[in-house]
Amino acid sequence: MTSQTTAGTRHDPTDVLIIGAGASGATAAKVLTESGLRVVALEKGPWRTKETFSGDELASINRYDLWPDPLLNPRTHRTGVDEPATTQLFCPVPQMVGGGTVHWQGWLPRFTEEDFRFHSVVGDVPGASLADWPISYAELEPYYTAVEWAFGVSGQAGANRYESFRSKGYPCPPMPMSRYAEKYHRGAAALGWNTFPTPQAALSQPFDGRPATVLSAFAQQHGDPSGTRSSALNVFVPQAVATGRYDLRPDSVVREITVDARGRATGAVYEDAEGRLHEQRADVVVLACGAVETARLMLLSRSAAHPHGLGNENDLVGRNVTFHEFSSAVATFDDPIYAWAGGGYVSASSFEFYGHDDSRGFAGGGHMATSGVGIPLPINWSLPDRPAWGAEAKRVDREHFNHSMAASMVVHDLPQHDNRVDLDDEVVDDWGLPVARITLTPHENDLAMGRFLIDRSAEILEAAGATSVQKVYPDRVTGNCSHQHGTARMGNDPETSVLDRDCRAHTVENLFVVDGSSFPTGTGANPTLTIMANAWRVAERIAAGRDAATRG
């Protein structure tokens, strides 16, 4: 491993260096540049324009046009430290300007007040390394509102009976109701359960100079050729660029965070598209690579001052990783549902079983919502029991493609000390760097919660009049929803956490982490609204700290 590499082009130092231009990196860039700071951002992938996206299921989903190519960016996975790790595409997220927001459909629920003190609410769970967050819902609430209004989230304040306090409604009314959402509302209502239009990163009406979102079928897992969806690429990146202080360099792969003799971060060494090395120095370094890659980069950055990797004095970097798990009860109906309409995720949700309830026999709960079955487009659509090929497979496609839908859920998987990301000792990526190795066994609580939520989901479908319902219980954590958290948890105690409450590394005073790495628990809801709100909060703290420093 090269340490404190100085080969290659040296660039003029900047105020803040952000690694990654995805959801969190772009949010931080917007806030920092708007506060007057100069930001250089290094992004591994390309900076794509809307003209390069298309309604092409084959390219987008099956041929890695947006997904990381597993031959270039492998990861390895094993269920325990004694197992051999196998190469697989575990929890991939697109690598390009905009990151994971480029091809999502953006369900953006808020976490609840209880999520931030989960350990206190549920108590100790054997085998789980639960911790309360060092920040509260109330502290984050203004930032939720800020992101919702900057982004233009479409939703309905008050419709989710279990939502915590909000200071302001949504900027846009809910998206139009899909047929699958209609079924979901109806089924849940028959059971007396609360549902609400899923808050979405899309515009139900023109907002802030942007036109309403086009309701294509090629949305989830496709880029947006119309440029009308709300993503980091379409919203925060242009806002940061508009300040004139955002120097965003795509195709720049950071190999290492450099440090000085005292262990302070000095900048980063990166490789450009032609394989040339560069060095960028900065007063403050912000990591925003997503929880897996941020942990990997910290572990790759070994130096005399941080021999076990940056911020890893207590062997905590990469531990307690959580991924959620997404699974569904799947139903067919006599009448057509067209669950690909709008891309299959213009949905209805329920937090009926989100909050903790001792009587269920497991800790916590999760977000339930409706969607199309699988990737609800022809190539990748399927029902759980359809054979791979033959006359029967064709019959299932023909009879059920337009008549099926899913009631899905997000498992709130519990953090465990031995579930972790570290560096593989054999496999390297196309840049020659050791890849992230994921060691992960689900907790019994995760599986029990998954069964419970799938059972409730099936009941909704039955109550909605389904002709058949199949349950797909999650029996493993596969990383299938591209949610990543926990690898550098924040806390007040440097012995048990990597970051402080401002997401600054306890042992590297000018290093911050703004992605989901900081989350002490994964919660049961889609994380990115909270990731962006927290990035906004941390960016404000960084800017305030710089102000104080210049004044003093």
Place this chain on the structure above:
Amino acid sequence: MNDTFFDPHQRATIAAAMARMIPTDDTPGAAEAGTIDFLDGYLSGTDRIYAAPDGNGFEVLTGRRLDAWTQRLEVVRARYVAGVRALDAAAERRGGRFVDLSGEEQDDVLREVERPEGREQEADAARAKVALYGAPVEAALQQTSAEVDLGFVPLLALHTRQGFYADPVYGGNRDHVGWKVIGFPGPASLAEVHQGRYTTIDYFAEDRVHPGTEGLS
């Protein structure tokens, strides 16, 4: 552009196998959709991997993307060459080449090649699911499978499906027959989506407003 990889016998064998994967009945199947053209074009080289976003030609790959696709195509081609041999070898025990067998015999051969030994059955069935659902846990998956990890029959099933349902720009799904069979009102062309003209709003609920939210502010 050289848009075929198979020799005539390989091509006929794979086309026959594809016709068993999505058979023709009272509606068109793999044969009518031209799935063999889709596959042969794919295997022919790296110049047919990504259609241009507006459907006008194909992208030219360079750098790491080109390397990765060159590598992947080599693996996948080798699997097809070996696969055709395996089909013919299994067919020979039934008295002919694969293309000479009846449809039902061809199904038997495909099943035999798919699951060579009893012990392997489960693993192979699981792998077949990976091919189609992206991972063994079916429905709700977001990530896609790694083609290079698939055995021959799951790979063929995946490519048949792709050739039946992918945009016609890739040579299959001729006249959108695949979409018509299942009733998917896809766009007339990639350009429709690219220009933001393709909308599915007509397939939303008649009542566009979510219940219970009218009175809320």
